[in-house]
Structure formats: C-alpha cells, structure tokens
Amino acid sequence: MRIGFDISQTGSGKAGCGYFAHALAQAMIEVAPQHDYSLYPSFGDFYFDPSMPTRNPYPGRSVSYGPCHATREAAQSFWARAEVEASLGAPDIIHSNNFWSPLQIASSRLIYTFYDLGFVVDPAWTTEANRLGCFDGVFRSAISADWVVAISEASRAHYLATFPHFPEQRIRVIYPCSRFADSSALGKRPKALAGISEGRFWLSVGTIEPRKNQRRMAEAYAQYLAAGGVDMPLVLAGGKGWLMEDFQSHLKELGVQDRVFMTGYVSDDELIWLYRHCYANLYSSLFEGFGLPVLEGMQFGAATLASTSSSIPEVTGDAAILISPTDTEGWAQSMVRLAANREKRDALSVAAVEQSKKFDWKRSAGDLLKLYEEALASPKRHSMV
Template sequence: MHIGFDISQTGSGKAGCGYFAHAMIGAMLELAPEHRYSLFPSFGNFYFDAKMPMLNPYFGNNVHYGPRHLTRELSAQFWNGSSVENSLETPSIIHSNNFWCPTQLSTGRLIYTFYDMGFAVDPCWTTETNRVGCFEGVFRSSITADWVVAISEASKKHYLKVFPHFPDERIRVIYPCSRFSDSSAEGKRPKALNGVEPGKFWLNVGTVEPRKNQRRLVEAYARYLSLGGEAMPLVLAGGKGWLMEDFQVHLNELGISAQIVMTGYVSDDELIWLYRNCYANLYPSLFEGFGLPVLEGMQFGAATLSSNTTSIPEVAGDAAILLPPEDIEGWTQAMLGLAVDKLERDRLSAAAVEQALRFDWRQSAAALLKLYEEALASPKRRMV
C-alpha cells in the first residue's frame, strides 16, 4: 500500500489529536515497514505548523514526506487544488487527522479520524472561529470520507446521530492509547510542587477551559475543605485555555487560592511524576471523545474519580469512581470519603493499572492497517 498520513499536529506542541496521529504512525512503521508511507507535514488550511516536520521526524526505508509549506495560505492553495492526488503520487490511502477534510479525491480512499464534536454541543466551550472550522471539517467528512475512524463508541454514536446519512458500516472504533511506553518510569517533580509531599495532593490534568469543568471542581474542592477534608492541595496541571480569563478571580472568591497549585504546561516526565504521586486523579470533564488523562493516570496507578459521561466510562471501566460532572456535592462527598479510606484508594490504584493494560498502540495500529486493507477492497463511497 501507499499510505498518505497527516502528521500536521505531531510537533512539539501536540495535544490529543497529535498524540493519536504520532502514536499510530509510529506503531504502523514498526508493524508494517513494507508499505510506502507519505507523511504530510501540512494538511489543509485549518491547522498549520511551519516547523513541521523538523520538530518530530519519522524514519524508515519507505518513509517519505509530502510537500512542506511555509505559510498557511500556500498550504490551503495546495490542498484545495484539483490535482492534489497527482502531486502526491496518488496514494492508495489518504488519512486525515486534524479535522480538515479534502473533497476532491477521485481514486485514493479517504480515511478520516473523528475525535469528538464537543464544539457543537455547547457554544461556551470554545470560540466561534474554532467551532466553525472544526464543524466544517467534520461535515465535509460526512459527505466525502470513504471510512471514518472514531476514537470511542460514544464518538461513533454522536457522529451518526448528527450525520445519519453516513453509512454506519463504514465507521470503525479504534481506541487511542497512552503516549507513555514505559510504565515503570518515575518521572520528574515539577518545580511548582517543591515542598509538596508525594501522595499528598489531588490532581487534575488538562487545559483549564469550560469543557474540562475545573470551575465546578474547585467549587467541590472548596466545599471539601470547608467540611474538614484533609488539606491536600489541588494541582491543576495544564495551560489556560479559552474563555477562562476570570478563573483566578473565581479562586479568590472561593478563598482557596493558596491551596491551588497551577503548574501551567508540564513536560511528559513531570506529568508521569504527577500521576504516580498524586493521592487521586480527578477528571470531571463535561464531554470527551476519549479521555487520555484518565487512561494515562491509570497507567501509573493513579486512583481515579472521573465523569460518568460520554466516552469516559469506556476508558475507566470498573476501575474508577464515576460521578455526574455537574454534581458538585457528589464530588465533594467522594473526595471526603476517599481521603479517609486509604484501603479504597489502594484498591482503585491497583484496579487502574489493570484497566490501563487493555489499551495498546500495537493493537490499535494493527486494526487501522486492517481497515486500510478493507477500504482498498471496497468501492469508493459516492459523494453525497
């Protein structure tokens, strides 16, 4: 096969989408080096990183790079052109991973990774520009993609609900997995936690933004403290996202600023240390396509309290305490209970490690390669 694969989001600033693409191409190169791989440092006009692929190169005898563009405008001009397939030497598979979707492919099978449509659920969760760009790409996929890869059963169900015209037999669930290959790694303490005793802090990982629900989390934490909960600090590990400019004001109003540690962006080594040494990992997200911080925390034995919505129960299984994300009192009581029940915390930690073993990149990459073969053996889907 000649596999064309979008790596546009796999640079040094990658987030969930970028980790999915990065791990998938790495595992495919290991499992099936006999195929020809064309990797696309830029893909479409929605996302653009001028430094790719220098920030994160991939190696192999059959690995080649597609055209590199120095500006978003040049990328848009190329990818919207009528002769793009010929310019790419006609890949048999073209796999989109960054929400943008081409519409003019005549021979290659278009595979589209669908993460989630949280941007369409609540306008308060993102900006108008991001919402329009994401929805345009997902909508175009419903019209032109030959196959869709959904990252959870919940995402698959949501996609088919919004786009009932897409054939359900052409959407396949392939799970992401942890970015961390060494489960025995100890990690490195972030400087922001100097003086904080290991095992004596609550943890929340993720961009501080409305969809991740940190506002309700800190309200539950404030009530936990007011009811006499052990005074372990709450560590928020992630940068500030959109629409959260007043978050520090909210902490001040709750009177808990001194008990909150905001690390900002953390390295992978620092994140491993946080997962391994937290008392529990708290993940009250309102909506997820998958929920990597749940899985990655479990990999390092973090006892977990998480939302019971969307995809998160698929990830957590029976190894976490699942709670409605809007139930502030429920989160408060769960934290109070777990803080005094060390045996339950240890049970959750052991169960978390077992649950994390269910997710493996090699299995996911093998499923994707099988999907490519199935796509090539099937006729191209007619554009709606």
C-alpha cells in the same frame, strides 16, 4: 500499500488529537514497515504548524514526507488544488487527523479520524473560529470520507446521530492509547511543586478551558475543604486554553487560591511524576471523545475519580469512581470519603493499572491497517450512491 498520513498536529505542542496521530504513525511504521508511508506535515487550511516535521521526525526506511509549506497561505493554496491527489503521488490511502477533510479525492481512499462534537453540544466551550473550523471539517467528512475512524463508541454513536446518511458499516472504533511506552518510568517532579509531598495532593490534568470543567472542580474542592476533608492541595496540570480569563478571580472568590497550584503545560516526565505521586487523579470533564488523561493516569497507578460523561466510562471500566460532571457536591463528598480511606484508594490504584493494559498502540495500529486493507478492497463511497 502507499499510505498518506496527516501528522500536522504532532509537533512539540501537541494535545489529544496530535498524540493520537503521532502514536498511530509510530506504531504502524514499527509493526508494518513493508508499507510506504508519506507523512503530511501540513494538511488542509484549518491547522498549520510551520515547524513540522523538523520538531518531530519519524525514522524509518519506508518513511517520506509530503509537501512542507512555509506559510499558511501556501498550505491553503496547495490543498485547495483540484489536482492535489496527483500532486501527492496518488496514494492508496489519505488519512486526515486534524478535523479538516478534502472534498476532491477521486481515487485514493479517504479515511477521516473523528474525535468529538463537543463544539456542537455546547458552543460556549470554545471560540467561534474553532467551532466553525471544526464543524466545517466534520461536515465535509460526512460528504467525502470513504471511512471514518471514531475514537470511542460514544463518538461513533454521536457521529451517526448527527449524520444519519453516513453508512454505519463504514465507521470503525479504534481506541487511542497512552503516549507512554514505559510504564516503569518514574518521571520528574515539576519545579512548581517543590514543596508538595508525594502522595499528598489531588491532581486534575487538562487544558484550562470550559469543557474540562475546572471551574466546577475548584468549587468541589472548596466544598471538600469546608466539609473537613484532609488538607491536600489541588494541582491543575495543563496549558492555558480559552474562555477562562477570570479563573484566578474565581479561585479567590472561593478562598482556595493558596491551595490550588497551576503548573501550566508540563513535560511528559513531569506528567508521569504527577500521575505516580498524586493521591488521586480527578477528571470531571463535561464531554470527551475519549479522555486520554484518565487512561494515562491509570497506567501509572493513579486512583481515579472521573466523569460519567460521554466516552469516559469506556476508558475506566469498573476501575474508577464515576460521578456526574455537574454534581459538585457529589465530587466533594467522594473526595472526602476517599481521602479518609487509604485502603480504597490503594485498591483503585491496583485496578487502574489492570484496566490500562486493555489499551495498546500496536493493537490499535493493527486494527487501522486492517481498515485500510478493507477500504482498498471496497469501492469508493461515492460509487455506492
């Protein structure tokens, strides 16, 4: 097969969507080197990283790169062309991974990765520009994609509920997996946490933004301390997102600003250390397409308290304590009980490692390659109408 694959979000600052595309590309190249892979450093007009692919190359004899563009305007012009498919060499597969979806693909099978519709569930969770760009891409996929890859059963159900005209048999769940190949890695302590004892802090990983629910998590932490919970600091590990400019003021109002440590964006090594040495990983997100920090924490033995929302129970199975993301008191009391029960905490840690083994990139890559083969053996979707 000649596979055209969008890697536009896999640069050095990648988040969840970028990790999904990055790991799938690596795994496919490894398990099926007989195919030709053309990786697209730019894809569409929504997301643009001029440093790609120089910051994140993909080795392999069967790997080449599609067109690179120096400016967003050049990328927009290229991907808007009617003859873009021919300019790409008419690959068998064109796979979009960054929300944008082309409309003019006549022969190649267009595969679209669908992450989530959080920006529709609550518009206040993101900016207007991001909301419009994401919805435009998802809507275009509902018109033009031949197949859709959903990253969870919850996302698949939401897509079909939103776009009921899309053929149900042409949307397939392929789970993300951890970015970390070595489960024995020890990691490296972040410099910002030099004075914090191993095993004596709560951890919450995620970009600081409304959907990740750090505001309510801070409130739960304040209630936990007020209820006499063991005095362990709360570490928030994640880069600055949007619409949370008043978060530091919120911490001061709660009286916990001296007990909440914000690391900012952390390296992979630092994240591994945090997962290994936290007392428990707290993930209270209001809505997820998957919930990668939950899985990655479990891989390194983090006892887990997680949200009941959307896809997260698919990730945790029975290996976590699940709490409604809006139940602030429930979070506080669960933390109080777990802090006082080391045996329960250690049992959750063991269960977490076992649950994480159910997710494997090579398996996911194999499932994706089977989908590609099925897509090639099936007619284009527009020919079915």
